[in-house]
Amino acid sequence: MIRFEDVSIAYGTRTVLSHVDFEVPEGELRLLVGPTGTGKSTLLGAVCGLVPHFTGGTFHGTVTVAGRDTRKHRPSELTDVVGYVGQDPLAGFVTESVEEELAYAMESLATPDAIMRKRVAETVDLLGLAELRDRPLSTLSAGQRQRVAIGAALTAQPKVLVLDEPTSALDPGAAEEVLAALHRLVHDLGVTVLLAEHRLERVVQYADTVALLRPGVPGIEVGEPGEVLLDAPVAPPVVRLAKLAGWSPVPVSVRDARRRAASLRSSLPEPPEPSPVEGEPLLSVRDLTVRHPGVTAVNGVGFTVGRGERVAVMGRNGSGKSSMLWALQGTGKRAGGVIEVAGADPSTLDPKRRRRLAGLVPSEPADLLYAETVAAECAQADRESGGNPPVSCWDLLCRFTPGIDPAAHPRDLSEGQRLSLAVAVVLTAAPPVLLLDEPTRGLDYPAKAALATRLRELAEAGSALLVTTHDVEFAAEYATRVIVLSDGEIVADGPAREIVTSSAIFAPQVSKVLAPARYLTVEEVRAGLA
CATH class of the missing domain: 3.40.50.300 (P-loop containing nucleotide triphosphate hydrolases)
Incomplete structure (x- = not known):
């Protein structure tokens, strides 16, 4: 569905991507990872045609999506195939209200009114936008705007979804809802999803494969999530915990990690409580x-x-x-x-x-x-x-x-x-x-x-x-x-360890894996083992 053939992209003297070759088959959710500045957004932009049509630069190689060469087709000619959500949703909005924005892509494709209304209603329910449906976009929070942008991309029912940091402004509950919706689209409708994300703990368990960009290294590394992330410069806490404990194969979900953590839980003492801060x-x-x-x-x-x-x-x-x-x-x-x-x-x-x-x-x-x-x-x-x-x-x-x-x-x-x-x-x-x-x-x-x-x-x-x-x-x-x-009201206020370990939503991965022990980070576990 998506194919990169020896793609290199540079802006002036700065090479952003070098000799990238990979293919994403239909109906796969591939997670794109790498440190900040390694070219993830540029790669995603090349899939939807923003690169090079709107960014300029030097472009070598070929990118095809559903058989269409993105250098020969402008983004407007790819909207029926590719849905794109960038890091800044506000920059991509073209209307003034939530419902208008959800309908805009379908209007551009001359979708019949009855189908438009049905898809808008389905998307509103899917992403929990019912309370926002009549709101002006300018009044939304960053997380709310992000959900609207994802919904606007979904209503056109593209074959490929390209998402750049789709959960970065979402609370943990909303992020789970969005990722679960993407998972259903992949498995129920065969939509191909290419997604870049830094908060890997949220999304890696949903990924079929992971593609890793390393700084200063040509090409791209593609493979099973656990295998790729084990030695990657970026990895979620559950993978770093697996590396510390020597687990193989490497789990990428809390469920799989918890099944292997029984001996680790029994060998760890309770973490020391930090001294309270009592400054003026x-x-x-x-x-x-x-x-x-x-x-x-x-x-x-x-x-x-x-x-x-x-x-x-x-x-x-x-x-x-x-x-x-x-x-x-x-x-x-x-x-x-x-x-x-x-x-x-x-x-x-x-x-x-x-x-x-x-x-x-x-x-x-x-x-x-x-x-x-x-x-x-x-x-x-x-x-x-x-x-x-x-x-x-x-x-x-x-x-x-x-x-x-x-x-x-x-x-x-x-x-x-x-x-x-x-x-x-x-x-x-x-x-x-x-x-x-x-x-x-x-x-x-x-x-x-x-x-x-x-x-x-x-x-x-x-x-x-x-x-x-x-x-x-x-x-x-x-x-x-x-x-x-x-x-708008305070419902909890207290020491960090006490608040987050008692919450199913705000608990970090290490806490979930090692509960009832109240560890928060991999470094705390390392200190506990020492």
Whole structure:
């Protein structure tokens, strides 16, 4: 169904893909993996014709989909064959409301009205979009937009679905629903799915095969998920746990790993409980309320965050996490309540002082980037931070995602690289309170580990950190405390180990495999065995 024949793609002097040969047969779900910046998005773009028709660059080789050469057919000529969902769904929307967007592709293909209505209704039920059906797209959260984009691709009933990070903005429950729907499409209707994802713990158990791109290595490695991921530079916790325990063949699902973990569970002591963080309060919130037209996003929330605390805020899409974060930073409007950051209300300060008091990395990191090059962006961040920050923006960026070209335009970076740059820009000011909205979208496991390490360093230096995230593995690595929001209200607040191990939704893979022992990460298991 999809065939790559000696494909090489370069932009200027930078080679993105080199001598890629592989084939995806009809009715297969293939997972594309690799570290950030190895060319996954470029490869997916070549399948749907965006590369090279809209990106330019130098293209060698042949890509065919259902027999059509994508260099000879523009994306508009492939819409009946290929459905594509990119990393930024908002950039791909062409209408104003959810229902219009779901119908747009079918209208372009002149689908009869009766069939259009039927498919829209089926897609709404399949992806849990009933409550959003009449909503303007501009009012949706990032996760809600992602589900709408996937639905818009499904309604045209293409033979091939190409998905770039389809669960990156989804909460764990919504991600399971979307992946289960894709699994049904593959097995019941024979749809071919090529999917790139960094949160491998969510999707690898659904994959028939895995294709691995290694940095700086020509070609592509294709094989069984466990075999490919065992020695890959990126692998989910369950595979890394299998490697530590010496299990063979390598399990890729929690079920298979748990069946083999009996002896490991019996040999492990209970993990040590971390000492509670009892720093002075840096962030105080009382009765915070945020309203948007027709909805109360945050309803009477109150809590404090002390110096040195690392808090993860979790909850389903639309539960009010981003609205709360913007209100805490002072830019977002609030309908009521009191917020104090280091003794001041950030909403009363000018933007420059606000940035040094409470730094915010938004869920759309490109909103912070406006310079022509990465180097200029970093230089500006250093200047705005007083000219001599504790750690320069460029050094921070190299810690998160090494190898980025300083002369590259920020808009030409991958989603993960762009996010790393935005995080580095905000961290350069070293604000006492740091707010991050879904900071791990598009980041591979090494980059997330580097981010968690840097956040721990900031906390140890006296900062208070508040991160909204759907990434349970990152929360297990980063957080000392977890707050769970539901419908704008706090439903759980406590030590991270206590909250996540008692939840079927927010528990990390290691916790599920080794329960009732309350281990969270592979490194904790390694320490326990030692």
